[in-house]
Amino acid sequence: MERVNAFILSRTGSSVTMIPEVANHLISSGGKRLRPMLTLATASLCGYEGDGDVRLAAAVEFMHTATLLHDDVVDDSDMRRGKLAARKLWGNEASVLVGDFLLGQAFKMMVEVGSLEALRILSEAAAVIAEGEVMQLSAAKNTATTEDDYLAVVRGKTAELFAAACEVGPVIAGRPKEEQAAARSYGMNLGVAFQLVDDALDYGGREAKLGKKVGDDFREGKITLPVVLAYRRGDAQERAFWKRTLENGEADDADLQEAIRLLGKHGAIDDTIARARHYGAIARDALGLFREKPEARALIDVVEFVTARAH
Structure with a gap:
């Protein structure tokens, strides 16, 4: 990961000074780097020797960072990882364009690895994420x-990048399709579990851990799984509350407190x-x-880490 982080920093450079400023604001803001770790771990799991995993891990993190920059514009978010979102400091236009720059850099890194199959997997992921x-x-x-x-939204916008990050490890290691599919299944189900825990934490977490305000999903009008369940189980008066x-x-x-109630x-x-833990169990079995x-033991520990955040 030290090599990945150094590589990431070396690829945010640009003669356009605003680009490294905006990119590094988010990249250096203490994210978990979970997705690139998965690429390194699955490549190591499959006995890969070389530096292609470092480049692909950095590419995965750039793709993730680009989606965060774009998401914050779409969602009108004020905070990201406990700091002001880039859009609040540099504006929406800069956030979108620097996100595009990072996507371009990610694809350059994929090409440098020289694996057409890894390029296919990650470029398909980029399209699926946008669809999500x-x-x-x-x-x-x-x-x-x-x-x-x-x-279906969760699989597209969140879990697909987890799946692709895991799948490219055995691909560059030249492992059989069976192992590639197993790694992809692990990543996909881990990604679903990760997002569902995030959904729960938005209404029941602590701001210091979330890096954003509790209830942001509610304020932004997002329909997440807790709301879907409460709406379906509620009476006519409660459904009217959710609609309003x-x-x-x-x-x-005051409405946020009522929503939590x-x-x-x-x-x-x-x-x-409980659903997050179900998907975590599927990831473990994969x-x-x-x-x-x-x-494999370390990757199982990641499942525990992701689901334990709910406590």
Whole structure:
């Protein structure tokens, strides 16, 4: 990871001074670097020797950072990782364009690795992530969103990059399709679990851990799984509350407390976490092919880390 971080910093350079300023504001703001770690871990798991994993891990982090820059513009977010979002400091235009720069750099790094299959996987992921973002736009403020609809958004906008980050490890190691598919399944299900825990934490977490305000999803009118569950389980009066606050955008801090009460009444937070643990279990089982290897134990620990954040 030290090599990945050094590589990331070397690729944010530009003669256009605003680009490294905006990029480094987010890149150096203490993210977990979970996705690039997964690329390194799955490559090591499959016995890869070379430096292609470092380049692909950096590419994955650049893709993730680009989506965060774009997301904050789409969501009108003020905070990211406990700091002011880049859009608040440099404006929406700069955030979008620097995100585009990072995507371009990510693809350059993929090409340098020389694996057409790894390039295919990550470029397909970039397209799927964008589709997921557009799907989320259409689901936003729509209380008719079903659990299946929502999970399709999660697989696209969040889990796809986890899946691709894991799949490219065995690909560059030249491992058989069976192992590539297992690594992808692990990443996809880990990514779903990760997002569902995030959804739960938005209503029940602590701001210091979240890096944003508790209730931001509610203020932004986002329909996440806890809301989907509470809406489906609620009576007509409660559904009218969700329509007023989320669809019509007529919400204040007192409404946030009422939303948290309704989520608690219907067990929506606990059930969201239970679903996250279910997907975590699928991720663990996907590693069965590799159970003899120490790296597999570390990857199982990642599942525990992701789901334990809910406590």
